[in-house]
Amino acid sequence: MLSIETLQEHPHFILLPKGEIDASNSVQLDESIRKLAENGAKSILVDGSAIEYISSAGLGVFMSYLEDFQEQGISLKIFSLSPRVLEVFQILGLDQLIPIFPEKEAALNAN
Amino acid sequence: MIKLPTIHIGRLSLLLSILVWLALLFVDLVRLFGVINNLNSGIAAEFTWVLEILFFLTVYFFYNYNLQKNAQNEFLNLLWRAASTGIFASAAFLVIQVFYQFLGDSKLGQEPFLRNFFYHVHFALISIFLISTTLLWKKLILYQKTKQVVQQWQTYEIGLLIAMFFVFFSQNTFGYSFIFGFVILTVLGGFLSVNLKWIPYLTFKEKWKSLLFLAIIIICSVYLFLQTNAYSSAQQTYPINLLDNLFLISLYIFILIYALFSFLVTLFNLPTSSVFEQKLTEAINFQRLSQSIQPDEDEEKVLDILMDSSMSASFADGAWLEMYQTDRDQAILQTRWIEEKEREELSKLIESNSAAQNWAKESKADLLNPLPLKISHPKFGSLLLVPLVINKSVIGRMVLCKELKDGFNKEMVSIIETFARQASISVENHRLLNQAIQNERYQEELKIAQRVQKALLPNNLDHNKDFEICAYSNAADEVGGDYYDTFQLDQHRYAIIIGDVSGKGTSAAFHMAQMKGVFQSLIQLNLSPKEFMIRSNAALSRCLERNHFITASIFIIDTLHHQVCHARAGHVPTLFYRSGNQKAEYLGIGGLGLGILRNMQYEKHVEEKEFTYHSGDILVLFTDGIVEAKNQKSQQFGFERIRALVEINYHLSPKEIQAKLIDTLHDFVGGDGLIDDDYSLLVVKFN
Numbered sequence: 001m002l003s004i005e006t007l008q009e010h011p012h013f014i015l016l017p018k019g020e021i022d023a024s025n026s027v028q029l030d031e032s033i034r035k036l037a038e039n040g041a042k043s044i045l046v047d048g049s050a051i052e053y054i055s056s057a058g059l060g061v062f063m064s065y066l067e068d069f070q071e072q073g074i075s076l077k078i079f080s081l082s083p084r085v086l087e088v089f090q091i092l093g094l095d096q097l098i099p100i101f102p103e104k105e106a107a108l109n110a111n
Numbered sequence: 112m113i114k115l116p117t118i119h120i121g122r123l124s125l126l127l128s129i130l131v132w133l134a135l136l137f138v139d140l141v142r143l144f145g146v147i148n149n150l151n152s153g154i155a156a157e158f159t160w161v162l163e164i165l166f167f168l169t170v171y172f173f174y175n176y177n178l179q180k181n182a183q184n185e186f187l188n189l190l191w192r193a194a195s196t197g198i199f200a201s202a203a204f205l206v207i208q209v210f211y212q213f214l215g216d217s218k219l220g221q222e223p224f225l226r227n228f229f230y231h232v233h234f235a236l237i238s239i240f241l242i243s244t245t246l247l248w249k250k251l252i253l254y255q256k257t258k259q260v261v262q263q264w265q266t267y268e269i270g271l272l273i274a275m276f277f278v279f280f281s282q283n284t285f286g287y288s289f290i291f292g293f294v295i296l297t298v299l300g301g302f303l304s305v306n307l308k309w310i311p312y313l314t315f316k317e318k319w320k321s322l323l324f325l326a327i328i329i330i331c332s333v334y335l336f337l338q339t340n341a342y343s344s345a346q347q348t349y350p351i352n353l354l355d356n357l358f359l360i361s362l363y364i365f366i367l368i369y370a371l372f373s374f375l376v377t378l379f380n381l382p383t384s385s386v387f388e389q390k391l392t393e394a395i396n397f398q399r400l401s402q403s404i405q406p407d408e409d410e411e412k413v414l415d416i417l418m419d420s421s422m423s424a425s426f427a428d429g430a431w432l433e434m435y436q437t438d439r440d441q442a443i444l445q446t447r448w449i450e451e452k453e454r455e456e457l458s459k460l461i462e463s464n465s466a467a468q469n470w471a472k473e474s475k476a477d478l479l480n481p482l483p484l485k486i487s488h489p490k491f492g493s494l495l496l497v498p499l500v501i502n503k504s505v506i507g508r509m510v511l512c513k514e515l516k517d518g519f520n521k522e523m524v525s526i527i528e529t530f531a532r533q534a535s536i537s538v539e540n541h542r543l544l545n546q547a548i549q550n551e552r553y554q555e556e557l558k559i560a561q562r563v564q565k566a567l568l569p570n571n572l573d574h575n576k577d578f579e580i581c582a583y584s585n586a587a588d589e590v591g592g593d594y595y596d597t598f599q600l601d602q603h604r605y606a607i608i609i610g611d612v613s614g615k616g617t618s619a620a621f622h623m624a625q626m627k628g629v630f631q632s633l634i635q636l637n638l639s640p641k642e643f644m645i646r647s648n649a650a651l652s653r654c655l656e657r658n659h660f661i662t663a664s665i666f667i668i669d670t671l672h673h674q675v676c677h678a679r680a681g682h683v684p685t686l687f688y689r690s691g692n693q694k695a696e697y698l699g700i701g702g703l704g705l706g707i708l709r710n711m712q713y714e715k716h717v718e719e720k721e722f723t724y725h726s727g728d729i730l731v732l733f734t735d736g737i738v739e740a741k742n743q744k745s746q747q748f749g750f751e752r753i754r755a756l757v758e759i760n761y762h763l764s765p766k767e768i769q770a771k772l773i774d775t776l777h778d779f780v781g782g783d784g785l786i787d788d789d790y791s792l793l794v795v796k797f798n
Contacts, residue, residue, distance in 0.1 A: 056614060
């Protein structure tokens with residue numbers, strides 16, 4: 001099960017996915033991020049505190065925006081990941097490409 | 112054992128009846144000889160009567176058997192058999208009469224023995240005609256029989272049997288008892304004669320034929336009856352009376368009554384037979400519609416039958432059928448007796464009709480009934496719109512046109528509605544069946560894919576005596592995205608790779624096959640692990656979908672120098688057990704998954720490391736399916752369990768270690784818990 005909330009804290013948009021992200025629902029996450037980008041969001045933050053599990057398909061969603069966002073000047077950051085989920089990002093090496101922060105404050109302050 | 116020859120009842124009874132008849136003839140001729148010469152032949156009349164009864168019975172058995180054997184019992188055929196027997200008997204009779212006319216008063220004409228011979232021939236012919244016709248009537252009477260009718264018939268047969276023996280009692284004289292028996296049998300026969308259920312099933316043409324046959328039967332039986340009476344009145348030279356028999360006379364009356372009834376009822380049924388035929392055709396059409404279409408046939412065949420049946424049920428002058436393909440796009444499938452121009456005119460009239468508009472808008476397709484319309488068109492006066500509903504949606508409509516105004520009555524509409532429903536069900540079944548066949552084919556294709564994919568994983572893992580290796584892989588679906596392979600670079604050097612494609616199922620399987628191609632091509636270039644990953648990333652970046660990536664770990668084992676060189680691309684870390692300190696640890700090395708960074712930047716994100724191995728050291732390569740396998744409490748199997756298991760079981764062979772790991776994994780997940788990801792495991796142990 002996955003539910004995604006979107007909050008706006010000007011100028012940032014915060015996505016709050018809750019539950020497990022796997023192949024069956026990664027499309028939801030993809031749509032949420034794409035909608036924000038299409039609406040002109042320049043800073044997207046993902047609150048990972050409620051992500052219980054992320055599969056390779058979920059990681060694929062984040063991965064697929066790397067180049068596009070770089071070109072369009074959109075910043076994507078992730079914060080408050082649980083150790084287990086963070087480990088998945090680290091193993092794949094995504095932490096080298098997407099800025100991941102321990103908590104929200106750090107993410108907001110970083111450029 | 113003595114094998115008894117099989118008794119042929121038909122032939123036996125025929126032979127017996129001929130023998131009995133000859134015996135009867137002989138006995139009576141002997142008696143006649145006695146009468147003429149005033150000698151007492153000493154033969155009692157009862158003897159003749161016994162032979163007579165025997166003759167009746169054998170003829171009865173012969174015909175009963177004969178009729179049962181001939182399964183072809185069409186009504187007309189039965190009638191024709193009775194009529195032909197009658198004609199034959201009458202003709203034989205006529206010939207005898209002509210013969211006597213010809214002889215006139217000559218001596219031969221007066222010869223009593225010859226006369227007696229012909230008397231017996233006559234007796235035989237009449238008996239055969241009466242008994243065979245009665246048996247044919249029995250067939251007709253017992254058509255669609257009820258228990259009651261069968262009982263009536265059996266009573267009648269018992270009555271007839273008694274009548275055969277009546278002659279012993281009455282001594283061949285007319286009396287009240289004779290009349291009493293005769294009346295009872297006639298009444299019983301009359302009761303049976305109302306069973307005429309076969310008549311409605313004749314077609315119009317068949318009715319005419321049966322009228323002809325019945326007329327022949329009536330004429331023949333009347334003629335034969337009169338002749339019998341003529342014999343009876345001229346009794347001078349016949350020593351014994353065979354014909355004034357209650358049995359025979361009752362049969363005469365019965366045959367005559369039934370033939371008359373049948374004749375009259377058939378005659379009066381003639382005008383209504385078209386209605387009955389119509390109903391019968393409708394029933395047959397309905398049956399044809401309900402027969403499911405074969406998968407290789409077209410559903411048009413059913414629609415064809417629907418059109419024909421509906422048109423014949425409503426006497427329509429024209430019709431067409433249209434199927435809605437997509438919104439507003441209509442395909443005219445079939446037209447009957449109607450010009451394209453007329454059809455277009457009528458379509459416009461329908462569209463402008465408000466009732467038809469409402470009808471077309473009806474949202475609940477189940478409630479849609481055929482709609483009769485009045486229209487003002489130079490040729491046609493009324494229309495009937497019939498919906499074809501499949502799975503609660505209207506898939507098409509049939510339009511029936513009649514030149515008459517108000518041409519469609521309630522009965523027609525309801526039968527056509529039934530036809531349309533049945534046709535819709537047939538079409539739906541046909542579609543479902545095709546879908547099922549399609550699905551089965553997909554299943555079959557998936558099985559092939561599974562087989563092909565299994566073949567992509569190596570059967571024999573390259574190694575030499577310096578290390579042992581074993582592997583295991585399991586896919587969550589039919590096909591999966593896990594990959595492992597080996598390659599012998601030279602005499603002492605071996606490459607081992609394990610990989611995992613993001614996602615699972617068919618798309619993962621395709622990418623896995625690409626990975627195999629990349630590995631098998633690049634590994635031959637004798638690249639270092641890091642260089643291998645960089646080139647793989649470049650190659651895969653061109654063929655992976657945007658949101659897909661592959662993780663992999665590659666190891667190059669040099670058994671001459673006891674060195675292992677490796678690189679990791681986003682793959683779960685490999686466990687390395689050192690026999691020196693009896694500890695296992697995960698190899699810490701950085702590296703980004705393949706296909707994530709699709710440019711030259713990737714070079715910065717991959718490393719290469721080298722280490723020395725010793726005898727007893729173990730490498731455990733696996734995919735994340737094992738680490739992330741969850742038990743019922745949603746706990747992951749995790750890296751720690753694998754590490755601990757290897758430390759405990761280090762002394763076992765790779766195969767045993769592998770089995771231990773997989774068994775423990777299954778126990779952890781729980782009895783019927785499923786691991787919903789692909790998982791693979793490779794164990795290498797150095798000697």
